[in-house]
Amino acid sequence: MSGTVVRREFPEGKPWPPIDHPATYEEAEALAGHRLDRRKNFAIIRGIVHDSAEWTDTCSGCACDCGCMGSHGNAGCSECGHTGKRRQAMWVPIDSMMETYLSQDSEPA
Known part of the structure; x- marks a missing residue:
């Protein structure tokens, strides 16, 4: 199983939803400064x-x-398929780039 790399862009006039474009591991590794696990996204x-x-x-x-x-646990509803559970996901800066991420002033408008 292999992962993928995308470049997420936020267009000027319409920042949401963002647009994901295919990128390469080489691009991401150049920014990160080290090799990345190619099994991950x-x-x-x-x-x-x-x-x-x-x-x-x-x-x-x-x-x-x-x-x-x-x-006790949730009983379930039609939103979660009566399981009481949901899958969540988000993008998190990799450890080697956390300092760069935290030094950014704020989200651009």
């Missing part, structure tokens, strides 16, 4: 290499239906 966002982080979380659309104030 990466994104180049505003010149910073990001890694894909994924996890399972409780569903925000459902709650327990017994009135106990949530002392």
Whole structure:
């Protein structure tokens, strides 16, 4: 199983949704300054290499239906397919680029 690299761009007039363009591992490795694990997915966002982080979380659309104030798991709803769980994902800057990421002033408008 091999990963992919994308370059995420935010157009001037319409910043959302962002547009993902194919990129290469060589591009990402040049920015990162070291080799990357080619089994993982990466994104180049505003010149910073990001890694894909994924996890399972409780569903925000459902709650327990017994009135106990949530002392046990969610009962499920149509949003999560009655499992009480949702898959979440986000792009996180890789460790070697975290200092560069934190030194950026703010998100461009």
